[in-house]
Amino acid sequence: MEQGSRQELPPPAPFYRSIFSEIEEVGWEHLVRSEEDLSSLSFRILDKNGRAHILEIALPRNYPESAPSIAADVPYICDIEWSKSSKLKNIVQQFREHLQKLQEFWSIMEDIDRNLWILDPKQPSLATSYRQICLGNDCSLLLNVYARNAWSLPECRFFGPDSTVNLLRNNWRKNSRKWTKDKHFHENLAILLETTLPRPHTVSNKNDEQVDCGICYAQYLPVDDEFGDNSGSAPDYTCENLSCSRAFHTVCLRDWLRSITTTRQSFDVLFGNCPYCSEPVAVKVSKCS
Amino acid sequence: MTSSSAASRKALSKIACNRLQKELVEWEVNPPTGFKHKVTDNLQRWIIEVVGAPGTLYESEKYQLQVDFPEHYPMEAPQVIFLHPAPLHPHIYSNGHICLDILYDSWSPAMTVSSVCISILSMLSSSTAKQRPADNDRYVKNCRNGRSPKETRWWFHDDKV
Numbered sequence: 001m002e003q004g005s006r007q008e009l010p011p012p013a014p015f016y017r018s019i020f021s022e023i024e025e026v027g028w029e030h031l032v033r034s035e036e037d038l039s040s041l042s043f044r045i046l047d048k049n050g051r052a053h054i055l056e057i058a059l060p061r062n063y064p065e066s067a068p069s070i071a072a073d074v075p076y077i078c079d080i081e082w083s084k085s086s087k088l089k090n091i092v093q094q095f096r097e098h099l100q101k102l103q104e105f106w107s108i109m110e111d112i113d114r115n116l117w118i119l120d121p122k123q124p125s126l127a128t129s130y131r132q133i134c135l136g137n138d139c140s141l142l143l144n145v146y147a148r149n150a151w152s153l154p155e156c157r158f159f160g161p162d163s164t165v166n167l168l169r170n171n172w173r174k175n176s177r178k179w180t181k182d183k184h185f186h187e188n189l190a191i192l193l194e195t196t197l198p199r200p201h202t203v204s205n206k207n208d209e210q211v212d213c214g215i216c217y218a219q220y221l222p223v224d225d226e227f228g229d230n231s232g233s234a235p236d237y238t239c240e241n242l243s244c245s246r247a248f249h250t251v252c253l254r255d256w257l258r259s260i261t262t263t264r265q266s267f268d269v270l271f272g273n274c275p276y277c278s279e280p281v282a283v284k285v286s287k288c289s
Numbered sequence: 290m291t292s293s294s295a296a297s298r299k300a301l302s303k304i305a306c307n308r309l310q311k312e313l314v315e316w317e318v319n320p321p322t323g324f325k326h327k328v329t330d331n332l333q334r335w336i337i338e339v340v341g342a343p344g345t346l347y348e349s350e351k352y353q354l355q356v357d358f359p360e361h362y363p364m365e366a367p368q369v370i371f372l373h374p375a376p377l378h379p380h381i382y383s384n385g386h387i388c389l390d391i392l393y394d395s396w397s398p399a400m401t402v403s404s405v406c407i408s409i410l411s412m413l414s415s416s417t418a419k420q421r422p423a424d425n426d427r428y429v430k431n432c433r434n435g436r437s438p439k440e441t442r443w444w445f446h447d448d449k450v
């Protein structure tokens with residue numbers, strides 16, 4: 001890469017001095033990262049419940065004339081009130097107040113994560129306000145908690161076989177008035193749905209690294225006679241193109257290759273292309289089907 | 290309308306059902322810009338509203354896509370048509386059928402409803418004239434019995450529009 005010849009001049013020394021003293025006011029122990037030209041500073045802030053947050057502050061060239069902008073791993077960010085006499089510590093203070101407002105939201109998310117079986121996201125960030133929850137019987141629920149009003153009735157979408165989903169949705173509508181701040185979130189959920197909810201699914205960490213099949217999007221094939229020995233199996237084929245490396249169930253890849261006309265068969269091997277990168281792939285025709 | 294062919298379709302397989310649920314969750318969390326999935330209880334038929342992109346011939350115009358999934362989705366492409374009225378476009382017939390290779394021969398299970406929608410919007414966006422395909426009347430007449438666009442033998446003559 002060629003470097004541009006017109007590099008911007010570094011800011012003058014007084015700029016550094018004033019920023020340094022403002023960092024001092026916040027406390028150096030909180031500073032975790034900074035750009036060389038001080039265009040961006042990151043502070044680690046603990047909230048009242050001990051959760052660590054990284055607050056990234058971007059300083060404009062004409063700081064403190066114009067307000068800095070901030071970013072953090074939160075469901076929504078606060079508006080910064082800024083005047084020419086404002087300092088970094090004022091931003092940190094405003095951010096702390098914002099964190100305080102979000103405590104209820106995070107304790108609800110924690111309650112969900114601790115008591116319910118989460119299908120997605122596998123590793124939620126503090127900004128994520130949705131959870132997909134396993135309800136048993138092939139049903140799941142996509143919940144969205146309103147971060148601004150965490151105790152209000154969450155937004156829900158049900159997935160699964162029609163009959164079960166209809167029943168759950170009816171219960172939800174019928175009982176929605178029973179939602180109360182006096183109970184834990186997961187208890188409310190169980191009351192509204194009139195069902196017991198599966199507890200968190202404890203799987204070993206090894207399974208977390210397992211990836212979903214690029215065709216059926218599932219980690220495990222359904223347990224069904226149709227799949228014979230492959231019932232419930234994990235992806236067992238990986239595209240050999242290293243920049244692709246997509247994982248598939250051999251069964252899924254074979255079904256796909258069989259369904260298109262460009263696939264060639266030689267003895268008991270099907271030759272085709274990876275649906276993602278189009279590099280050649282080859283799978284054996286199964287003996288049983 | 291092609292509802293006659295849809296009615297005779299078989300229910301989704303377990304794999305199709307599972308994959309569509311995941312696609313729907315992903316859509317809910319991260320919908321493609323310019324599209325809105327109309328919430329229904331039907332996993333096998335999605336009605337999607339699309340708004341023409343700013344700065345294009347179709348700016349702010351609203352259309353509806355009907356996406357029907359076959360029993361063995363994603364091994365087979367979904368059937369995607371515009372509901373009446375279909376946008377005036379050189380590759381969109383007045384009965385809503387869309388001449389777009391990825392919906393037929395070039396489908397792959399690596400694609401998703403979301404990626405198909407983005408392709409359709411980009412096809413709309415790159416149009417320079419609001420007109421029907423040259424063979425519109427003949428084609429639509431041939432489809433009168435409610436034939437699915439997936440049964441058409443398509444010629445994908447140009448990829449400019």
